[in-house]
Amino acid sequence: MEYSSDLTDKEWEMIEPLLPQKKKTRPPVWTKRQLLNGIFYQLKYHLMIFSIILLLIQSGCLLHISNSTSAIAQNFVS
Structure with missing residues (x-):
């Protein structure tokens, strides 16, 4: 299976030596x-x-997700 990160034959020829x-x-x-x-x-x-x-993090989405998750968890425990 090949991935986009795999070395090409040309790259391998340069690295192998x-x-x-x-x-x-x-x-x-x-x-x-x-x-x-x-x-x-x-x-x-x-x-x-x-x-x-x-x-x-930069968009603030992670903070929003964290706050929402905390609120859901608090409601679940209560």
Whole structure:
């Protein structure tokens, strides 16, 4: 499965020579390219979530949601 954060073949050709060579050990579970794709996916996903939270904070929506949730919880407990 490919994601938009995955390295293209051209990008991989530029990055691969910069990575250290594998020592003579057991075969890896994942390739270096798969590991980097996973890292880039996580970075992209977390940056997107961070941007959404920042937008909610700046717009005041998060405060409104927090206040509404608190009011609902207080009514539920009472």
